[in-house]
Amino acid sequence: MALSDSIKVRLREGQALVYAAEAEGKGVGMATVIRERLERADKADEELASIRASLIELGDDVERLSRLVADRPVEVPGRAQGDDQPSAVHLEMLLLLRGLVSPQTLRMVTAEVERQGLVPWGRSVR
Known part of the structure; x- marks a missing residue:
């Protein structure tokens, strides 16, 4: 995978120390650690967007089902109509x-x- 031009990023001192320690622990450069973190964040954002879309779709399905059954009486096998006692x-x-x-x-x-x-x-x- 070819990398594009480099960019400079200013980090708070605490962040820089955390990233440097992580890079040292992995035996890679700090740029690699930051790039991996950005890639994971992008992937998480995509997954969240997909989950949000699925929830919206699910909400639409539930609403559609609610409208379908709203005016229909509930029929329970073994119960007489109007019987309020649980089966x-x-x-x-x-x-x-x-x-x-x-x-x-x-x-x-x-x-x-x-x-x-x-x-x-x-x-x-x-």
């Missing part, structure tokens, strides 16, 4: 999941459910 499988899954999380995580999730204007399961069923 056996729902109750079993809920209890298993609650058994896996810490009380702190459960409080955090409950608070989020309430923040969204919903009634958490433990408070709705008594």
Whole structure:
């Protein structure tokens, strides 16, 4: 790989010492260390941009799915329409999941459910 023209960069004294120590440890010049760091930063920026694009796309997909199911009634096998009681499988899954999380995580999730204007399961069923 051919390198282009050299450039001068001013570094803070602390940075220069860190880069010099890293270069010495690797047995290369400081310019090589700085070039490698710049290349890693560029690669990280590209990966972050890709992740951001994927998240935006995912958000669009979730929004599209939400619109598709917004007006459709939820049908659960083995439950009568209008039955507000949890089915056996729902109750079993809920209890298993609650058994896996810490009380702190459960409080955090409950608070989020309430923040969204919903009634958490433990408070709705008594």
